[in-house]
Amino acid sequence: MTLPPDGHPVQVRDLHVRFGEVEAVTGVDLVAEAGHATALLGRNGAGKSTTMRVLAGVVPPTSGEVVVAGHDVRRDPIAVKRAVGYCPDVGGLVPRATPWEHLQLSARLRRMHRTEPGWDQRARDLLERFELGDVAHRVTAGFSHGMGRRLSVVLAVLHEPEVLLLDEPFDGVDPIGVEATMAAIDDARARGACVLVSTHLRELAVEACSTVTVLRGGARVATASATEMSGEEGARAYRGLLD
Numbered sequence: 574m575t576l577p578p579d580g581h582p583v584q585v586r587d588l589h590v591r592f593g594e595v596e597a598v599t600g601v602d603l604v605a606e607a608g609h610a611t612a613l614l615g616r617n618g619a620g621k622s623t624t625m626r627v628l629a630g631v632v633p634p635t636s637g638e639v640v641v642a643g644h645d646v647r648r649d650p651i652a653v654k655r656a657v658g659y660c661p662d663v664g665g666l667v668p669r670a671t672p673w674e675h676l677q678l679s680a681r682l683r684r685m686h687r688t689e690p691g692w693d694q695r696a697r698d699l700l701e702r703f704e705l706g707d708v709a710h711r712v713t714a715g716f717s718h719g720m721g722r723r724l725s726v727v728l729a730v731l732h733e734p735e736v737l738l739l740d741e742p743f744d745g746v747d748p749i750g751v752e753a754t755m756a757a758i759d760d761a762r763a764r765g766a767c768v769l770v771s772t773h774l775r776e777l778a779v780e781a782c783s784t785v786t787v788l789r790g791g792a793r794v795a796t797a798s799a800t801e802m803s804g805e806e807g808a809r810a811y812r813g814l815l816d
């Protein structure tokens with residue numbers, strides 16, 4: 574990874590994203606550090622998923638500067654896709670494929686079959702941790718929303734990416750799935766990855782992350798420590814930012 578001069582794996586300056594007449598993101602600034610988890614918090618339509626899609630190299634910025642793992646997302650989206658692990662907010666799973674087939678394909682695309690120890694033991698461990706071991710060979714068409722979310726997190730973390738992007742990973746997920754996701758975030762932080770978690774759930778955002786950036790109407794309205802956004806005082810502060 575070629576880190577930019579100030580060393581931050583995620584740098585966003587004055588990001589704007591427009592879809593026709595819709596201004597989805599209207600000036601987001603963000604810096605996220607290696608070895609830390611940062612939350613993007615905001616209500617529905619705040620611009621969180623669009624920002625995450627830009628960071629994943631999936632949607633190009635309309636304007637602004639976005640550097641992920643040392644790569645400019647506009648100039649080199651393929652290098653960005655290689656460097657990140659991305660759990661999209663919706664979609665991403667093939668209904669006729671099983672979790673194991675998803676993992677096999679992901680490992681092959683990432684050339685993980687050449688690494689030691691083999692990817693398959695890690696894949697099996699992750700499926701067990703996320704309680705998907707029993708359905709490893711069942712097509713995902715019949716999966717509940719929460720099961721799909723858990724598999725999307727497993728796929729994002731499989732290759733131990735430098736930048737982990739989890740968009741609404743807790744949405745509709747039961748407490749055991751939430752616990753497994755929290756553990757996966759902790760593991761990624763501990764090995765020095767930069768983690769970004771997008772969510773509308775303040776309490777889980779402050780549990781998972783040390784820094785919280787609040788988006789409203791496509792723009793950043795605040796960046797605070799998780800402590801400042803915790804408890805009743807944090808809830809009041811958050812409500813104040815949304816009014």
Ligand SMILES: Nc1ncnc2c1ncn2[C@@H]1O[C@H](COP(=O)(O)OP(=O)(O)OP(=O)(O)O)[C@@H](O)[C@H]1O
Binds near residue numbers: 592616619621622662
């Ligand atoms: N492909 C698109 N075409 C048109 N408008 C879009 C598109 N994607 C997002 N938008 C609009 O951009 C705005 C921001 O959407 P975005 O999905 O980024 O918000 P969000 O904070 O992730 O919301 P949620 O929590 O509901 O997922 C919304 O008004 C949305 O309707």
